Amino acid sequence: MCLLRHLKTIALALVLVWSACLVPMHGAQAQTSQQAAAPDYQTWRAFAERAETLIDQRFTPDEDLVTLRGELVGFRSQFLAAQDANSTRIATLREQIAALGPPPEEGATEAEEVASRRAELNEQLAQLQAPGIAAQEAFRRADGLVRQIDHIMRERQAEALLTLWPSPLNPVNWVSAADAVWGTAFTFGTQVTGALQDPAYLREFRSNLPIVGLLFLVAGFVLMRGRAWIERLVGRWLDEGADRKSKRVLAQIMSLTQIIVPVAAVVALGTALVLTSLTGEIGAALASALVQAGIGYFTARWAGRQLFPVHESRRAPLQLPAPRRREGRFMANLAGLFMGLNVIISTVFDPARQSDAANAVIAFPLMVLAGVVLFRLGALLSMHFRLAAADGGETRFFDRIVGVFGKLAMIIGIGAPLIAAVGYVQAAQALLYPSLVSLGLITGLVFLTQLVDDTYDIVTNRGPDDPDALVPALIGFGLVLLSLPVFAIIWGVRPTQLLEVWQVLREGFSIGETRISPTNLLSFFVIFSIGYLATRMVQGALDSTVLPKTKIDKGGQKAIISGTGYVGILLAALVAISTAGINLSGLAIVAGALSVGIGFGLQNIVSNFISGLILLIERPVAEGDWIEVGDTMGTVRTISVRSTVIETFDRTDVIVPNADLISGKVTNWTRYNSLGRIIIPVGVAYGSDTRKVARILKEIGDGEPLALLDPEPQVHFVDFGADSLDFELRLVLSDVGFGLSVRTELRHQIAERFKEEGIEIPFAQRDIWLRNPEALRGEPAPLAKVEPRDPRDENARTKMRYDEITETDAGSGDADGGR
Incomplete structure (x- = not known):
């Protein structure tokens, strides 16, 4: 029953979405036109009193409340536009009054000319503000009435969903259902019989007979043969164009003919029924319901072929084996069939004219069948998620969402018939049929996102191995947002409620006085x-x-x-x-509080930001410089407002906060030029010819191609070391970035020349003196003669022991020095 309302309001949802996109663009023009015509407050007060009377009446029909609400919304829009009346002139007057200075304090006076002008401007300001104040008061009254109607409608809707009807499993209630079916059939037969006996209807039937016959023939041919031809043609295009994006996009667009052409045939069939003029009121309503049922059925059939394609494809939304895809297409056809039958039954057997027991019994069998279909569709969705998770790779967000939807569908498929069996038939219908329609809408969103993605690939020539693009993802996200009002209407949200949300958004929110x-x-x-x-x-x-x-x-x-x-x-x-x-x-207080938060919680970030600005302005360090910061040495790659990236010599990136470059010690080796000095320490053995060593090192330094001639390489005899005679070879290179490789090459040359000239490069030597070598040989230590201890000789023995140790250490030092 509720599906009929959903199908009727889908188009309205699209209109709402379209108007939501257009109203901001044309809001200024509409507001200007509304300001030109001031509201008629006398008419409004009379209408408001009548509206309050209808609202206070407890049994006012829903249709009257909806009509009343629409008129109230129209008044409210006028008042909202009138609130800004004379806003420009009011702002100018306030500036003029402010230019006169602050008003005098109590007991003080000001110049008579200034006081007169101030009073005149204040009077003009009050007159200009009066229309806006009146509009604000009327707006609040209209808005309150609208909210009151919405509250009443929500309460009635909740009460209807929680109403307990007689159980359809009780055989006593089957009699009421049989009476309802027989009564409707008898009424329909009476209307047809009366039309056949009326000469006027017969003449109209004979005059329309050629058109009726033609429509029946065309509709029958299309429904019997045309649909199969279209599906075969689209399938062939999809198979042949699997590797050609343009054909695939065209095939996707042509697949919509699987809905359009059969629905056109159903429309022709319904039109033919109406043109016969013999079906009566029930027949006319049945023709309209037949069109809606056809839309639901063929859309569900198309959605089934999209979710569960005949041929296996990597681009299919659900990756399932062939038997499960076949079952999915069959279940989708049944879902469309049952939704169409629900529309027809709700139209022929008007719930408002039947008893609750009859409505429950008539609706229950179809709900059980629809619940089974929904359960199986949910099982197939859950199977896709399990197969995707079993691959071992990371599951996509789409796969996880499909798994969640599958579980929800299975729960609703079982739960809805159960609560309907208890008697909550309306609540069960509000769960079951919207779930099926939502699955169809989700399929439509998947189809649109694939179409956008393929179209983008054609425009940009993106290959199959290229990473996913951002633009199609953003468009897909926008499509999901635009579909939210449609989902809301499917699940029972009235279009007037969506309009109310949009009205609140149009009204905006206040920040201070803005x-x-x-x-x-x-x-x-x-x-x-x-x-x-x-x-x-x-x-x-x-x-x-x-x-x-x-x-x-x-x-x-x-x-x-x-x-x-x-x-x-x-x-x-x-x-x-x-x-x-x-x-x-008006944001001054917020900015002050934010500054306090920045001072305490974000001080490091702010410090790095300011340091980054200083680096970019003063440029003590630039990109390409070779710097040393603490233990990090490398080349500056990028400088941003928060940090600096340094590439080290092992090709790793080190991110250094900018505050460290400003407040810490930084060595910039190549700030203004790439010149740099390197020092190579060299040690030779004692006894070597020092001047010969200096000459060899000088020749090696002069032979380095990167060494500057001014200043030329220099050799210094720097010290007499503990183990060697120490020299230093100092060179200034034209590019200090090659310092490490130059040091390596020079050391190779020094080692080769010293070997040729017989110059020894010493290494550190140490002598070890053992006090008791007999312990290492395993011999027992000699026993000392034990003499009686005399306390008076203790100091003498201690002094003698100290002299022996000192003498031994001095002798060892002389020996090392001699060597």
Whole structure:
């Protein structure tokens, strides 16, 4: 029963979505036109009193309340537009009054001319504010009445869902159902018989007979043969165009003919029934329900072929084996059939004209069958998730969502018939049929996202191995957002409630004395986007055209480009805020609290940000410099506002906070030039010819191609070491970045020349003196003669022992020194 309402309101949902996109763009023009015509407050007061009377009546029909609500919404829109009446003039008057200075304090006076002018401006301000104040009062009254009607409608809807009907399993109630079916059939037969006996209806039937016959023939031919031809044609295109994106996109679009053509045939069939003029009121309603049932059935059939394709394909939304796909298509056909039958039964057997017992018994068998179909569809969705998880790889978000939907469908498929058997038939219908319709809508979203993705591949020539693009993902996310109102209507949300939500969004919210509406937000984003794009264009022009022709180094060019980007984005934000009419003065308290939070919680981030700006402006470190920060040494790759990336010599990236570069000790080896000095220490054995050593080192240094001639390489005899005579070879290289490789090569040459000249490179030597070598040989230590201890000789023995140890250490030192 509720499916009929869903099908009727889907189109309205699309209209709501379209209007939601258009209203912000044309809100200013509509508001201006509404301001031109002031509301008729006398008519409004009379209407409001009548509306309050109808609302207070307990048994006012839902149809009357819906009509009343629509009229109230119209008044409320007028009052909302009238609230801003004379806003420009009011702002000007306030500025004029502010220009006169603050009013005098109590007991003080001001110039008579100023006081007179102030009183005149205040009087004008009060007159201009009066229409806005009246509009605000009327708006609040209309808004209150609308909310009261919405509250009543919600209560009635909840009461209807929780109403306990007689159980359809009770045989006593079957009699009421049989009476309802017989009564409807008898009424339909009476209407047909009366039409056949009426000469006027017979004449109309004879005149329309050729058209009726033609419509029946066309509809029958299309339903019998045309649908199969279309499916075969689309399937062939899909098979042949599996590797050609253009054919695949065209085949996807042509697949919609599987809905359009059969539905057109059903429309022709319904039109033929109406043109016979012999079916009566029930026949006319049946013809309308037949069209809606045809839409539901053929849409479900198309959705089944999309979710469960005939041929196996990697692009199929659900990866299932062939038998399960065949079962899925069969279940989708049954789902469409049962939803169509539900529409026909709800139309022919009007629930408002039948007893609750009859309605429960008539609706229950179809609900059981639909529940079984929903349960099997949910089982197939859950199977897809299990197969995707069994592959061992990471499951996609889509697969996890499909698994969740599958479990929910299985629960609803079992639970809805059970609660219907108890007697909560309306609640069961509100769960069962919206679930089936939602599965169809989800299939439509999957179809649209695939179509967008394939179209984007054609436009951009994206290959199958390329990573997923962002634009199709954003479009798909937008389609999901646009489908939310449709999902809401499917699950019982009235279109008037959606309009109410949109009205609240149009009204906006207040920040201080500023009201923010969707129009303001749209203006802000449009202006800011334009400013952002302009900033990027200027940065691109500077980077590719202007700065390369100057003498500014690469680091300076990067600093100018980054600074231009920051300034441009800041200006774009300020202009967008000003254009949108957002007053930031009301955010002073929020900004103060935010500054305190920044001071305590974000001080490191702010410190790094400020340090980054200093680095970009002063440029003590630039990209490409070889620097040393603490234990990190490498080449600067990028400098951002928060951190600097340093590439070390082992090709790893180290991210250093900018605060460390400003407050810490930094060695920049190549800031202004790449010159740098290297020092190679060399030690030779004692007894070597020191001048010969110096000459050899000088020749090796002069032979290095990267060494500068001014200053030339130098050799210094620096010290008499403990084990060697110490020299240093010092060179200034034209590119200190090759310092390590130059050191390596020079050491090779020094080792080779010293070997040729017979110069020894010593190594550290030490002598070890053992006090008791007999212990190492395993001999027992000699026993000392034990004499009686005399306390008076204790100090003498201690002094003698000390002298022996000192003498031994001195002798060892002389021996080392001699060697």
